[in-house]
Amino acid sequence: MTRAISLHDVSKVYYASDARVVDRLSLDIAPGEFLVLLGPSGCGKSTVLRMIAGLEQITDGRLLLDGEYANDLPPSGRDIAMVFQNFALYPTMTGRDNIGFPLRIEAPSTDPSPRVDATARMLGIEDLLDRYPGQLSGGERQRVAMGRAIARHPSAFLMDEPLSNLDAKLRNRLRAEIASLTRKLGVTTVYVTHDQSEAMSLGDRVAVLRGGVLQQVDTPRSVYALPRNVFVAAFIGTPRINLLRGLVRAPLDGAMTINLGKQALRLPEPLSLDHKLLRVQQGREVIVGLRSEAVRIGRLAEARPGETHITGLVEHVEFQGHEVLVHFNTGSRPAVVPDLEAARPQARPVRRRRRETRMLDRLRARAGSLRAGPVVALDEPAEQPPAVASPDGRQPGDLVVRTTPDFDLRYGMHVPLLVDVAHLFVFDQHGERICPAPDRLPDLDE
Numbered sequence: 284m285t286r287a288i289s290l291h292d293v294s295k296v297y298y299a300s301d302a303r304v305v306d307r308l309s310l311d312i313a314p315g316e317f318l319v320l321l322g323p324s325g326c327g328k329s330t331v332l333r334m335i336a337g338l339e340q341i342t343d344g345r346l347l348l349d350g351e352y353a354n355d356l357p358p359s360g361r362d363i364a365m366v367f368q369n370f371a372l373y374p375t376m377t378g379r380d381n382i383g384f385p386l387r388i389e390a391p392s393t394d395p396s397p398r399v400d401a402t403a404r405m406l407g408i409e410d411l412l413d414r415y416p417g418q419l420s421g422g423e424r425q426r427v428a429m430g431r432a433i434a435r436h437p438s439a440f441l442m443d444e445p446l447s448n449l450d451a452k453l454r455n456r457l458r459a460e461i462a463s464l465t466r467k468l469g470v471t472t473v474y475v476t477h478d479q480s481e482a483m484s485l486g487d488r489v490a491v492l493r494g495g496v497l498q499q500v501d502t503p504r505s506v507y508a509l510p511r512n513v514f515v516a517a518f519i520g521t522p523r524i525n526l527l528r529g530l531v532r533a534p535l536d537g538a539m540t541i542n543l544g545k546q547a548l549r550l551p552e553p554l555s556l557d558h559k560l561l562r563v564q565q566g567r568e569v570i571v572g573l574r575s576e577a578v579r580i581g582r583l584a585e586a587r588p589g590e591t592h593i594t595g596l597v598e599h600v601e602f603q604g605h606e607v608l609v610h611f612n613t614g615s616r617p618a619v620v621p622d623l624e625a626a627r628p629q630a631r632p633v634r635r636r637r638r639e640t641r642m643l644d645r646l647r648a649r650a651g652s653l654r655a656g657p658v659v660a661l662d663e664p665a666e667q668p669p670a671v672a673s674p675d676g677r678q679p680g681d682l683v684v685r686t687t688p689d690f691d692l693r694y695g696m697h698v699p700l701l702v703d704v705a706h707l708f709v710f711d712q713h714g715e716r717i718c719p720a721p722d723r724l725p726d727l728d729e
């Protein structure tokens with residue numbers, strides 16, 4: 284049996300610190316679905332998992348398991364197994380006893396051996412069963428911990444960064460194993476990670492959290508291709524999306540452009556519907572998002588339809604073997620996205636708020652996901668000379684382009700670049716995506 288898990292407007296306040304660490308979270312997880320909770324450290328991922336497990340009291344809102352109200356159900360009544368980051372094995376028990384322990388608790392008079400052996404076979408750990416945790420490597424310990432969760436045949440798995448204590452190679456291998464195992468078992472899984480590549484490769488859907496507030500939940504493909512705001516765009520994808528501050532210019536008698544400081548992106552005619560909709564931003568500051576695949580090295584004469592031309596000064600070249608990441612200075616200014624790498628969250632104190640403040644919050648929440656504070660910081664005027672080093676601590680240069688190792692690029696070279704404007708994202712001053720338009724009417728003519 285596998286179960287549906289629903290969270291309706293769930294909040295969590297830790298009264299010790301008086302901070303609301305999860306804020307009105309709503310999620311419907313279908314039976315058998317693999318949902319990943321993704322976000323930076325301290326955004327409330329583990330707290331959500333612990334509330335589903337019953338290890339943490341829900342302050343507000345409702346948890347439903349298979350449609351039944353479950354806020355007050357004790358953890359043992361939820362039929363959910365949890366796998367932790369630190370493996371949490373009993374050090375004085377062998378692998379066999381660790382896996383069999385929950386089975387013995389559940390049915391003391393039944394011999395757990397057949398289930399333990401079947402689980403061990405499934406995980407390929409038969410030869411590890413007689414060893415103690417101290418005699419196992421990190422990867423082997425995590426396999427035993429998985430075995431302990433699986434052996435019970437629970438109706439849902441909750442996994443809290445189960446691979447983060449392992450080295451990169453092992454992490455990739457176990458990631459593939461977890462994916463095929465959970466698919467085979469078909470059990471609803473909620474998986475917490477701050478590693479976006481893990482989230483993208485494992486999840487049927489990915490829920491992105493920031494400051495305890497859900498930013499977007501969708502398939503990996505959709506959160507990458509249509510991020511709802513700057514935070515999601517910047518959190519997902521490697522190398523990180525280039526976010527540049529721009530100014531929309533839409534003169535009645537000339538080409539529409541987005542000024543990027545010293546250069547401008549000219550939007551090709553005829554304008555696409557998304558670009559036409561940008562006209563209303565005339566004179567306003569926006570944030571332009573360019574993933575590295577939207578820019579290539581090439582002269583204007585080589586431009587394909589839909590490509591526009593700029594130039595960049597090579598600041599730094601990162602050789603990666605099969606590809607090269609080139610950091611260009613294009614004379615634009617990067618937009619700063621707070622919280623992206625925050626080691627500690629900005630805990631939001633719980634205050635008694637006046638009614639109108641709550642109303643404002645609700646309006647803002649409807650307009651975007653601003654409850655966790657602004658997603659982007661645009662505190663200085665856009666048209667200033669570019670900073671020498673970017674304020675978000677990236678390598679010098681404002682535009683990172685991925686290219687093949689065939690180009691011999693060196694520091695200080697001026698290079699022609701072609702930008703595919705069909706792959707251009709534009710976000711408003713609050714960081715919400717406005718191009719491609721978020722809710723364009725489907726029957727409008729292109």
Ligand SMILES: Nc1ncnc2c1ncn2[C@@H]1O[C@H](COP(=O)(O)OP(=O)(O)OP(=O)(O)O)[C@@H](O)[C@H]1O
Nearest residue numbers: 297299300304323324325326327328329330477628
């Ligand atoms: N028992 C507690 N009492 C008070 N504050 C807590 C408690 N547990 C967690 N917090 C705070 O709640 C916030 C969210 O913590 P949580 O562990 O859910 O984040 P996370 O996204 O899982 O972080 P990480 O990826 O670092 O594990 C943090 O600010 C944390 O300090």
